Amino acid sequence: MTDPEIQTPSFGDLLRVSTRIGFLSFGGPAGQVALMHRELVDERRWVAEDDFLQALNFCHLLPGPEAQQLATWIGWKLHGWRGGLACGLLFVLPGALVMLALSILYGFAARLDWFAALFLGIKAAVLAIIAQALLRIAGRALKTDFQRALALIAFAALFLFNAPFPLVVLAALAVGALAGSRRPDWLALKQAVSHPISERKPWLASFKTFAVWTIVWVLPLAAVFLMLGPDHVLWRIGLFFSKLAVVTFGGAYAVLAYMAQQAVTGFGWLGPGEMADGLGLAETTPGPLIMVTQFVGYLAAFRDPAPFSPMVAGVLGAVLTTWVTFAPCFLWVLTLAPWMSRLQRAPALKGGLAAVTAAVVGVVANLAVWFALHVLFAQVSVVALGPMQLQWPDWSTFDWRAASIAVVAVLLIFPLKRGITTTLAVTAALGLALGLV
Incomplete structure (x- = not known):
């Protein structure tokens, strides 16, 4: 069931907030995940709490930096493949330019x-x-x-x-x-709760x-x-x-x-x-x-x-x-x-x-x-x-x-x-x- 409080942002709003997160994502994965949770779950209600935590667990299954993958998943969830590409890139690019x-x-x-x-x-x-x-x-x-x-x-x-x-x-x-x-x-x-997947x-x-x-x-x-x-x-x-x-x-x-x-x-x-x-x-x-x-x-x-x-x-x-x-x-x-x-x-x-x-x-x-x-x-x-x-x-x-x-x-x-x-x-x-x- 969809949470009625959850908002779907415009693509422009998603780009703006993702850019902000990209420039503020200091402190390693724990700090980065906490920043995304505050910005996207608590303040803007773009992603439901359960969806956010399930996606974080999903990203732990994958090789690579889990915070960047979580940002990519959030973009995909909100605006499909172009949202995933935009959020994932904006999470990486500020640090990449500074590191270069x-x-x-x-x-x-x-x-x-x-x-x-x-x-x-x-x-x-x-x-x-x-x-x-x-x-x-x-x-x-x-x-x-x-x-x-x-x-x-x-x-x-x-x-x-x-x-x-x-x-x-x-x-x-x-x-x-x-x-x-x-x-x-x-x-x-923990024992997984089995729900039918339709x-x-x-x-x-x-x-x-x-x-x-x-x-x-x-x-x-x-x-x-x-x-x-x-x-x-x-x-x-x-x-x-x-x-x-x-x-x-x-x-x-x-x-x-x-x-x-x-x-x-x-x-x-x-x-x-x-x-x-x-x-x-x-x-x-x-x-x-x-x-x-x-x-x-x-x-x-x-x-x-x-x-x-x-x-x-x-x-x-x-x-x-x-x-x-x-x-x-x-x-x-x-x-x-x-x-x-x-x-x-x-x-x-x-x-x-x-x-x-x-x-x-x-x-x-x-x-x-x-x-x-x-x-x-x-x-x-x-x-x-x-x-x-x-x-x-x-x-x-x-x-x-x-x-x-x-x-x-x-x-x-x-x-x-x-x-x-x-x-x-x-x-x-x-x-x-x-x-x-």
Whole structure:
């Protein structure tokens, strides 16, 4: 039954409010979802409360940033495919433009002493920000002993055995699907209320949407392959971030360690400390945190620009990265939105999602340790112990300045409950002061 209080906005009103949300969407997915709820559910009554919560649960089933996908679904709900496209793009574009400008500045200024000192404080603050994210995710995801075991296994697989991140995600999906079907209590799944679904199954419309958005996704990749070949950095960027888009369950923090390890040790696109710099920049911009991928794509092309200039190559790398990161989000949402009510009643899918969410706690813990080692120590080596590969720091390279600023960041975020923007501003100033001493 339709809520009589629900209003359907004009397309122009939807564009105006979506632009406002895009420029104000700071604070990670929790803050972004809260902003959309206040603007669209509480104040304007464009979306019913139940529909909003069901759509949020639906977006958790999909790879990619859930807040951007929720914005896309809301646009689709209100004005069909053009509404979904408009809302999804407006959620991403403000942050993408700001991140591109910051990446350009970083590319040209990274070798300057004052700039390195500034980012000493930002890197240290990132450690406290990740710790805060880890505690939040763990509090939400780990309700049973089985979920806690999944988190520990995921951490051990990644940190001790260097298991591929996609394999960890797929294994969690498979285990969760099985548990969801047979032992839902292991994952604290609630029994779904079964209601008859009378709508016809939209097979043809979904197939057409899937085909169109698949072409949209791969078209730039095909152009890069044909014009520059498979050995060019832009092809490697597009292919890598396309693969990443398929396994980005659990938010940006879940894939950051995998992305950092591949970008640093696999491709050699940037250094370990620079990944922390990129995350710090992404925390200061509106839009999804996964926008940090644009920073990586920019630097990778900027430093291997032929046959372009560094600036042109960097911009192409950033645009291509953003394209292959977010085009799949539109594919998932617009293809599967008509199936939302059916998908939410599938115990195997719900179990797979709950298991991945639990495993993400271990993944983020691995990210926290990885960043801490590379921010606090100038040298970190890999020590092989049988099948295990331990990352071990050179204690003589301990950076007391980064450690001191990290302690300040922890105090600001936890006891003093300051926001991320305030914390980054304070720690950046401390980094500038200590780094130039």
